[in-house]
Amino acid sequence: MYEEYLVFTGRPNAGKSSIIREVVGLDVVTGKHPGTTRRISKYALSGGLFLVDMPGFGRIMGVSKPLENMRKNRIIRFLESNAQNIALAVHVLDISTFLEVTWRLEKKGLISLDVEMVQFLAETLGEIPLVAANKIDKAGEDEIAANLEEFKYRISDAQPLVVKGYVFPVSARTGKGLGALKSAIHARLVEKGYRTPFKTR
Numbered sequence: 001m002y003e004e005y006l007v008f009t010g011r012p013n014a015g016k017s018s019i020i021r022e023v024v025g026l027d028v029v030t031g032k033h034p035g036t037t038r039r040i041s042k043y044a045l046s047g048g049l050f051l052v053d054m055p056g057f058g059r060i061m062g063v064s065k066p067l068e069n070m071r072k073n074r075i076i077r078f079l080e081s082n083a084q085n086i087a088l089a090v091h092v093l094d095i096s097t098f099l100e101v102t103w104r105l106e107k108k109g110l111i112s113l114d115v116e117m118v119q120f121l122a123e124t125l126g127e128i129p130l131v132a133a134n135k136i137d138k139a140g141e142d143e144i145a146a147n148l149e150e151f152k153y154r155i156s157d158a159q160p161l162v163v164k165g166y167v168f169p170v171s172a173r174t175g176k177g178l179g180a181l182k183s184a185i186h187a188r189l190v191e192k193g194y195r196t197p198f199k200t201r
């Protein structure tokens with residue numbers, strides 16, 4: 001059967017499933033601990049479009065390295081082999097800790113997984129994914145603004161104007177920003193010929 005996908009990617013615990021619940025209205029499982037969503041989970045929306053809730057991409061405490069790599073490879077393989085059928089990708093990250101996490105990695109000579117993933121999606125799908133910069137309720141306004149600026153700078157290879165209109169500060173907890181994210185998802189899907197993307201079945 002021919003299927004098209006609206007995929008949500010992101011690190012463990014970023015809030016992918018929470019955003020799907022709030023924005024798309026699907027009853028997906030969310031959880032306090034990283035590693036809640038274990039499988040690539042598909043849900044039928046309308047007209048051949050399926051929503052895909054991904055497991056978290058990256059380190060999870062208590063999960064073995066081989067199992068983690070297997071999950072990671074499965075995600076990469078899904079995205080690469082379905083690139084033609086991916087109507088839209090939405091990357092979700094915890095923006096409240098972005099700089100702290102990124103600096104810690106950069107000290108070790110590593111790149112942020114969120115930056116890597118956004119760039120991987122852009123290359124693989126041939127267009128910049130939408131980004132839900134989640135958990136803005138968890139830090140002060142100034143800190144969130146600084147984190148957002150650095151994140152945009154890094155995903156765009158120092159050309160933040162290129163990603164203007166793609167990054168949405170949101171909180172799945174308070175609902176802030178979710179309307180704008182929903183409108184953007186809707187607009188992108190409608191542009192590609194989907195009529196009622198948020199109606200299930």
Ligand SMILES: Nc1nc2c(ncn2[C@@H]2O[C@H](COP(=O)(O)OP(=O)(O)OP(=O)(O)O)[C@@H](O)[C@H]2O)c(=O)[nH]1
Pocket residue numbers: 010011012013014015016017018019029030031032033034035036037038054055056057134135136137138170171172173174
């Ligand atoms: N404070 C706050 N907590 C949030 C927000 N969004 C999600 N959470 C919490 O973060 C935790 C993880 O949420 P999930 O939606 O399960 O995260 P996920 O990205 O699907 O995680 P995995 O399935 O493990 O990859 C839960 O305890 C949520 O309640 C937010 O905007 N603010």
Ligand SMILES: [Mg+2]
Pocket residue numbers: 016017018029030036037053054055056
């Ligand atoms: Mg999940």
